[in-house]
Amino acid sequence: MQDEGAQPPVYQAMLSPSGRRFAARADQPLLQSAAQAAFALASSCRNGTCRACLRPLHAGQVNYRIPWPGLLPEEKASGAWVLPCVAYPESDVMLGD
Numbered sequence: 001m002q003d004e005g006a007q008p009p010v011y012q013a014m015l016s017p018s019g020r021r022f023a024a025r026a027d028q029p030l031l032q033s034a035a036q037a038a039f040a041l042a043s044s045c046r047n048g049t050c051r052a053c054l055r056p057l058h059a060g061q062v063n064y065r066i067p068w069p070g071l072l073p074e075e076k077a078s079g080a081w082v083l084p085c086v087a088y089p090e091s092d093v094m095l096g097d
């Protein structure tokens with residue numbers, strides 16, 4: 001049974017190699033969490049189709065709430081790339097900056 005008053009987890013996101021860090025809420029995309037920390041990551045469509053925000057995912061897990069974000073099948077299968085505009089963290093993550 002889920003606690004109705006429970007807050008979503010907040011993970012740590014780190015940009016590499018700069019080492020910049022920001023809090024990454026599980027209930028919002030990484031791009032939004034970065035923006036709230038005043039880190040403006042490249043983006044355009046913000047809906048997972050244009051790939052402007054594509055960057056390496058060096059560590060951690062993310063999930064997508066849209067059925068097929070603009071990742072190539074091999075990119076999605078590898079887990080080595082992320083679209084922060086539509087990626088929700090499931091753990092601490094390390095992204096390329």
Ligand code: FES
Binds near residue numbers: 052
């Ligand atoms: S901003 Fe277009 S895919 Fe992320």
